[in-house]
Amino acid sequence: MQADNQVIFATAVFLITYAFIVSEKIHRAVAAFCGAALVILAGIVSEEAAVHYVDFNTIGLLIGMMIIVGITRQTGVFEFLAIKAARGAKGEPVRIMASLALITAVLSALLDNVTTVLLIVPVTFAIARQLQVNVIPYLIVEIMASNIGGTATLIGDPPNIMIGSATHLGFMDFIINLTPVVVVIYVVTIFLLKLIYSKQLATRPELMNNIMAMDENAEIKDHVLLKKCLTVLGITITGFVLHQFVHLESSVIALTGAALLLLVTRMDPEHAFQAVEWPVIFFFIGLFVVVGALEEVGVIEAIASFALEVTGGELLPAGLLILWLSAIASAFVDNIPFVATMIPLIQDMGRLGGISDLNFLWWSLSLGACLGGNGTIIGASANVVVIGMAEKRGVPITFMAFFKVAFPLMLMSIVIAMLYLMAWYVLHSTVAMLATLAVGILLALVLGRSGKGKEPAVHKTGN
Template sequence: MHSTSTSLLETLGLHLSSSQVTVLALILFGLTYLMILLEKYVHRTVAALLGACAVMFLGLLSPAQAWGVIDFNTIFLLFGMMNIVNVLSRSGFFDVVAKRAMILTRGEPVRVLWIFSLLTALFSAFLDNVTTVLFMAPVVVTVVTRLGLRPVPYLVAIILASNTGGTATLVGDPPNIIIGSVAGKGFGDFLVNVAPYAVVAVVVGLALTHFLMLRRGDLSTELSSERLRLALSDDATIKTDLPLMLKALGVFAVTLALFMVGHPLGLEAGLIALGTSTFLLLISRLNPAELFEHIEWTTLLFFMGLFVVVGALEHAGVFRQVAQSLTGAVGHDIGLGILLVGLCSALISGFVDNIPFTISMASVLKEMQTQLGPAMEPLWWALSLGACLGGNLTLIGASANIVVSDIAAREGHPISFMRFIQYGTPIALLTTVVGLGLYFLVYQLFGS
């Protein structure tokens, strides 16, 4: 049985032409973007859901069509990885890692910077950067305040490391998750095509962070040796559940292995993450209701709302027109396309959240693929490098930035927009130029 739904515009007797539908879709998209930018007044999840509701109310997409444009591979991947991380957290794994890292620093600010930044980059690559900063930021605040250091520069360093490290893999940064799903790319594809440049960017970015913090006097402590010894000695016992930790680490290892082999077998990353995380819930014997309370539902609903708003643009043919223009500008010069897509993505991602931008741009590249074929494959990796590394340009460039900013404010160490720019902008510019430049050079030398 089929049911028909009438839009608000049709009820009012308004029948729009295709060009008017396109304009209306662009207006709604622009207003949603504006609300996301003004997150001080409207939460970005509310903004995305309002935009999605407007799309359906005005009949740009029916509710069934709106449901169809949501990329559930992305939603399942995020949901599954969040569950695995929650179980790891419940087992005490991250507390153990943080305590070991604290001991390794020996109270030296330089070691604090490098050890916690490298740990953040590593965890961000395999757990996703938003989840990583949620547990790393409070730990860093505790460590640096105990050592008599100013927390803000170290928190900014954590943000920069999380975005740069997250660039390396399919699951590391939300833009990569989106690209992987839209372009049909697997975990191994990102390891080969993006990870080498991301690793170089991590080292280069951290070296520049070190230099900037040294110049501003953020790498020195005035604690006496006795106070330093007391700061490092922490008698608080860490509660750990070793059997649960081993189960969670085992399932996490299996998940990564399946990511590697799943794509050639036709298994999407979202299905793998959902399946393995559900199995972990089964063998962990934990209460799912309690675990689900710690899922970042606002992030998942933000994605779903955005997919609907962007889906309206796709339905109106906007991306087809943009893709034709971009194809005309690039022609068959894919090297020019790498620079154009990569640098524009970095610049735009710095001033608008890189998630909605990537959802939009991925749709454009998918349309370009129908015109240029497999030759345009390098543009996917240029988008990944640009969107992820460009997220460090400003405080609103990426989700991890906003999450750490909220944690810092809650801990009494607010990060101002201008304070972030002092570190983030030069590091974003350098890592983007180095990462994209190396990729462009490799393509020119070995690309077909």
């Protein structure tokens, strides 16, 4: 196949695959796998290159955390936390909403947002049933909290896992650079959601007493297993914090944690591996190959060159362009394939445009893709999971019902993120400028003293 035809074919396969993923006419894992098979069969990507394009660090991290969370789920600790939060809120519906949102955000940062909503949503239905209130406000708040919380850490949201793997940014890099703005966005978003839904969540005192009568301790099914799971989970998270210093990939930490938990619990591996969402894993594998085909034929490089022309190769305009593009795009298409496409594009922008500090662009991509997922019900995997669980329980949430609440709040969060990135850029630029100025002054002083020291010798030679 000639070069021009390869470009056309690879682009067509990518767009068709993307269309099937968005439309959900067929399962997204099947769509991605078929796209990968086509580009390999057409000779655009060789078998060896296909393996190279698959990011096994992302795959390993996902599998390891899925095993750990799957085993931990059996202890009932997540139900325990949800009921304890509801009782801590004294059964008051709006306070319960805020409490569940906080648990969802924290767990989404420490585990991952898809797993978190799978654990929290069933308990939410039980609580709403006891209070006899509309469950939809709770579900919308939990969707938004999961995506906001997942933005804060390396392991919280699949886009961050992919960015961290591609750039070798560590767990603490995400904590230091993203958590401050995520906390601000979370507080503002939950405050506004409480104002929006406060009138819809009125209930009677006797129903609030039903919540207070619930026993969270009864939810713990296996105390011995719980201790083992929390110990291994603590060791694993500590490993994430230290992985840059011990020079281990995050996937190694996650898989080691999973292996340790399997060892100490002596759980049947066949049963434990059922917790791994294999369709998600194979979706990632296929997607990496399809995007790799675009990289192979030069499409990614061409788009990167165009982006550099538009922004003039300046860091701040490039970062803000990526932020808003990621946010709007991720609101209407799943953020995982979008980020998979953007990662090599940003890498090429750095290579072609000579942008030395790409971290600013990575933070822009992370904030845009993760927060943008809050814009619509199809914007992120967690959204789709919650909507599906609600439909199975006879509580459909329409696109527009979610959109009219979530999209304006998503735009607000992106404005806050934009202000944060601008401040981040100015601060780092100022620090760099002051450092350069200090070095210049130091060199001037050194050279000045050196020059003064040489004056007598020059004078003596002149005589």
